[in-house]
Amino acid sequence: MRRPLSDAGVALLVQAAMTMPFVIPRAPELEPATWTAYGVSSLGVLPLVWRQRAPVAVLLAVLAATAGYGLTVDGPGQPLPYAGLVAVYTVAALSTPVKRLATGVLVLVAVPVGVWFNTRSARELGFSLIVFVAAYAFGRLTDARRRATLVEAERAAARERARIARETHDILSHAVSLMLVQAEAGPVAVRTAPEKAEAAFEAIAATGRDAMTQLRHLLGVLRNQEEPTGDPGDEPGDDPRAPQPGVDDLPALLDRVRAGGPRVRYETAGDPRPLPAATGTTVFRIVQEALTNTVRHAGAREATVRIGYGPTEVRVRVTDDGRGARPAAPTTGHGLTGIRERAAAHGGTATAGPGPDGRGFAVDVLLPLPVEVPR
Structure with a gap:
């Protein structure tokens, strides 16, 4: 119309x-x-x-x-x-x-x-040719600008698809890995320590609820919702408009990992302060994915998460005492690829390899911060 x-x-x-x-x-x-x-x-x-x-x-x-x-x-x-x-x-x-x-x-x-x-008259001829050529030129410029806008829109859509794919991978991979570890430990605990089995099953349920909450939020963003889903199974606070997780949500994440996986230490260095929302979410997702790899592949007993705050950057380092990288593919995998992509999106860098003294595995990410960071 x-x-x-x-x-x-x-x-x-x-x-x-x-x-x-x-x-x-x-x-x-x-x-x-x-x-x-x-x-x-x-x-x-x-x-x-x-x-x-x-x-x-x-x-x-x-x-x-x-x-x-x-x-x-x-x-x-x-x-x-x-x-x-x-x-x-x-x-x-x-x-x-x-x-x-x-x-x-x-x-x-x-x-x-x-x-x-x-x-x-030659004057009218020249004038007429000029104005018609100008009209044609303006038409071509309009077409070029429209095509450039479409190309940029396609690139933006591709970037958004990649971001959603990373978010989905991180959410599901982390949740499923924790649930598998806890579920495998459950039968053993039932025979030897029933109270630990109950804790494991509670951790499985909590991990599943958290994954569902994050997936609902992601789907709400995709649908560009104005209201919560209102599904009967929604937990309180399952609002798709809720903010993405950030650094303040790391303690809860580490508690879920501790419930059925290795011991996790949390350390900070420098001057801890609020980060921009996008940077905070990236820090959370990087830690989440690094710990997911630890739970799934490392066989570690202990992991350390360290957030270092510098004047113009924030450094994220996750180490474990597990078996380390496999020689055939020391730094490959969708998870590590996602970590590198997240870092690159902020103009940062990400490295992964053997941990301190060649033991275990370490993920090290450096993210530059905007000039003005809220304090």
């Missing part, structure tokens, strides 16, 4: 401009403008209503109506060929290269012929 309305608006503007010579008194030696002349001139404007749906056909109709006006009636002239300029602009902006080429040839023929039947 928007296209017909915009085309009709353009046609009305052109009609208003072409009406001016009819309402301005003519010189005494000239015949007064007639309604017939005004009606014939309007025939050259009417096709503009369909200019975006059939650009070339509209241009041909405008040229034919303009020629008919000059040959059949003695009406006032126009300062500019408004309808023709709009039609040429539209062809240049919307048509295929072949149609644009044909239009260019047509204009180069039609303009000199029109000048010949009108004033036969």
